Amino acid sequence: MGDDYVIWGLVIAILLSSIVSLYASSDPDGLEWVAQILGERGQWTTLESEPLFTSPMPDYELSLLPNESLAASFAGLTGVLLMFVFVYVIGSLLEKKNGA
Amino acid sequence: MHIPDGFLCTQIWTLMWIISIIILAYAIKKTNDRLGEKKVPLMGVLAAFIFAGQMLNVNLVVFGGTSGHILGSVLAAVLLGPYTASIVMACVFIVQALVFQDGGITALGANMFNMGFIGTIGGYYLYSQLSKKIEGRNALLIGAAASAWISVVLASFFCAMEISLSGFSPLGVSVPLMVSVHAFVGLIEAALTFTSLAYIMRVRPDLLKLEKI
Numbered sequence: 356m357g358d359d360y361v362i363w364g365l366v367i368a369i370l371l372s373s374i375v376s377l378y379a380s381s382d383p384d385g386l387e388w389v390a391q392i393l394g395e396r397g398q399w400t401t402l403e404s405e406p407l408f409t410s411p412m413p414d415y416e417l418s419l420l421p422n423e424s425l426a427a428s429f430a431g432l433t434g435v436l437l438m439f440v441f442v443y444v445i446g447s448l449l450e451k452k453n454g455a
Numbered sequence: 456m457h458i459p460d461g462f463l464c465t466q467i468w469t470l471m472w473i474i475s476i477i478i479l480a481y482a483i484k485k486t487n488d489r490l491g492e493k494k495v496p497l498m499g500v501l502a503a504f505i506f507a508g509q510m511l512n513v514n515l516v517v518f519g520g521t522s523g524h525i526l527g528s529v530l531a532a533v534l535l536g537p538y539t540a541s542i543v544m545a546c547v548f549i550v551q552a553l554v555f556q557d558g559g560i561t562a563l564g565a566n567m568f569n570m571g572f573i574g575t576i577g578g579y580y581l582y583s584q585l586s587k588k589i590e591g592r593n594a595l596l597i598g599a600a601a602s603a604w605i606s607v608v609l610a611s612f613f614c615a616m617e618i619s620l621s622g623f624s625p626l627g628v629s630v631p632l633m634v635s636v637h638a639f640v641g642l643i644e645a646a647l648t649f650t651s652l653a654y655i656m657r658v659r660p661d662l663l664k665l666e667k668i
Binding site for chain 2: 358360361364365367368369371372375376379380381382383384385386387388389390392393398399400401402403407408409410411412413414415430431433434435436437438439440441442443445446447449450451452
């Protein structure tokens with residue numbers, strides 16, 4: 356690491372995921388919207404399936420926390436840090452090995 | 456555009472899993488033992504940034520009551536190269552599905568392909584062709600923005616095809632509707648890709664010159 360932009364990039368990503376995200380639109384996304392519209396017209400069906408498992412933070416909220424905004428902010432913060440560490444580790448595994 | 460479980464039939468989601476595993480295996484083979492030390496932190500920051508960006512749904516004024524978010528696949532590919540970016544995007548969708556239940560587990564292969572590899576590989580190829588053909592110092596930005604738009608539209612096309620071929624919606628209805636909504640979502644993608652790259656060009660042009668794998 357040892358490069359400024361890494362810290363700044365992470366700080367911005369954390370601000371986006373844990374604060375700006377609270378103001379993001381909660382309207383259905385394009386796919387959900389199409390499914391809804393076509394569903395009403397009888398032109399869209401889906402398999403009724405139980406989720407295969409329950410994620411720790413479904414819908415980007417840690418529901419253990421009492422306050423909804425706090426739950427969402429915490430999920431955003433965790434997600435960004437987890438993403439960074441996960442990809443950093445994968446990247447390190449693929450890195451050029453010196454000498455060896 | 457994250458496909459949840461239950462939107463694809465078994466044949467289609469299995470096929471998409473197989474295609475994505477092959478692409479990912481090839482990407483790992485291409486990048487293994489080749490990534491420079493400067494690329495690893497950039498991969499991490501991009502993954503964090505793309506994850507955050509995908510949380511930010513923007514209201515689409517054109518279609519009442521719908522929203523869209525960025526994908527980031529072309530942005531990642533322009534900075535890292537197609538195979539490195541494919542690995543980063545795959546990691547984003549894995550974490551989203553496993554930790555945040557965004558996108559189904561059965562549909563993970565399809566989601567990696569639609570929202571990831573179409574942009575990182577197809578989009579990167581288009582970007583490299585376009586920016587060669589465009590004159591002037593903004594060739595990179597224009598080529599990247601155009602590819603970003605096309606990658607989102609193509610992703611929505613594939614997404615609708617997969618669902619329709621699963622037998623869950625008539626092709627003639629789902630494809631045009633998905634593509635027209637995402638023609639607008641793609642504008643957000645193009646704008647983000649353009650401004651992020653323009654900013655990086657100004658403050659850290661060296662990051663644009665790392666080896667593209």
